[in-house]
Amino acid sequence: MDGTWEDLVGSALLGTERRRPSGVVGDAQEAAVGLLDAAAVGVVRRRAGLRPGVAGPRPRAAAPDPRPPLPGSARRRLEMMLTGGGRNRQGTAPNLLELLPQWLATARARGYAAPPALLPALLDVARARTDLRADALAFAGPRALWLAELNPEWKFALRSGGGAVGARTAAGDAAAAGRLWEEGLFAERVALLTRLRQTDPSGARELLASTWRSERAEDRLMFMDALRTGLSPADEPFLESSLADRSRNVRSTAAELLSALPSSALAGRMAARARSCVSLGPDGITVEAPYACDAAMERDGVAAKPPGGRGERSWWLGQLVEAAPLSTWPERFGGRTPEQIVALPVLDDWQPDLHAAWCRATVRQRDAAWARALLGTPSARGGPVAAIGDPAKLLAILPADERACWVSEFVAAHGLPEAFQMLGVCAVPWSAPLGRAVVDALDIARDGGSYPWSFSGVMGLAERCLDPGSAEQVALLSAAAEEPPNGSPGASAYWSEAFQRLTATLRLRALMSEELEAP
Incomplete structure (x- = not known):
């Protein structure tokens, strides 16, 4: 040859x-x-013909992990989840992969160390699923960062976990923080800035200001976004100067942050503009939207060009009202409460635009009183969805107990089709009244003859969010029932299987929690 x-x-x-x-x-x-x-x-x-390579230096030793090891049963459960056990859901078997985020959060909260032999599989899962990356890396600990230094496919852990570790170390040392800010990777700098904003907001802002002019536009935007943590009136001079930034996105974010400070000069300017557009007449609220967007409005963050299908005047009005302090309106409307203001009629079909802008202002300013007023009564005919779009952001402002109570009443009155996003902002595990309302609504849907996959999203949430103590209540519904007269053919058998899977998942969650208890 x-x-x-x-x-x-x-x-x-x-x-x-x-x-x-x-x-x-x-x-x-x-x-x-x-x-x-x-x-x-x-x-x-x-x-x-290959020649042997020259041996390189041995890698440094991994940092010790002082946390206690997992109990044996919990370790076996984790191995099953990471190596594909339960990857394919069949019949009534629970889907273990869907429970992995909750398992990781619990293991992290209870202070366990990840088994060294499972660290590669844990890093692979964290690379593939950003939704559990934070908990996975925190649970994996320092040995995972050591492995990430040796494998390019795991470098994301150095950007995520490594940045957080470096930030925690440097946050208490001004000299170390300065070095990390000057020499660190971008992710490390963002983590440091976020960490400092929790402990020393002014110091973090001064650190950012020291290099602001030399930063790239996309980096300035991320740094500006980090100022949401610990935002206070002391940040106003820096944010006000950023209204003249070269980047439109940076200017817009600075304006948004200033509007979240009701005492800021920008909030005052926007309130004056909004008051000139909205007033109370004998027949209700009258609206005279702006006829132009001048340079001063643009400097204060008003986008001049509306998105497709949106009129210019309504677009400008919405931005002015959204950025005005909510305290503007009780003063403007004779001392009325938020509930009384929301109940006032709005003339000339301006109500959807005005109420939508008040909703955005409420979310931005985290005002619980306005959130309650805009949400209204959960049992009211038609519910709030048609009036304000997605109420989940307003619900997220309310305390957890009040939020769960509101959603449970909404589900009891209107069923599940419009409640999916609301359920997603409720604290886990769901409170007993909310859990009962969801299970009862699923039972009603079954009796109505619907197929269970019409409610697959709610079923998936229930598997992760229902209190495991609800398993016996759900088990009562798993028996096959008679087909309703006008129901879909075979729906009852499908519902029985779905309830059996939900019951099995709740029982498994209870068992997994027991496995993570200290021996």
């Missing part, structure tokens, strides 16, 4: 009928066999 390795590769790609390497003879079949023989010889020759 005289052909080179490149000659063999070329023949394999083109086929021996079109190109035969030198030394290969015979018909097409014999030539193909000869090519494979020659390739086998060539592989041996190439491997035999």
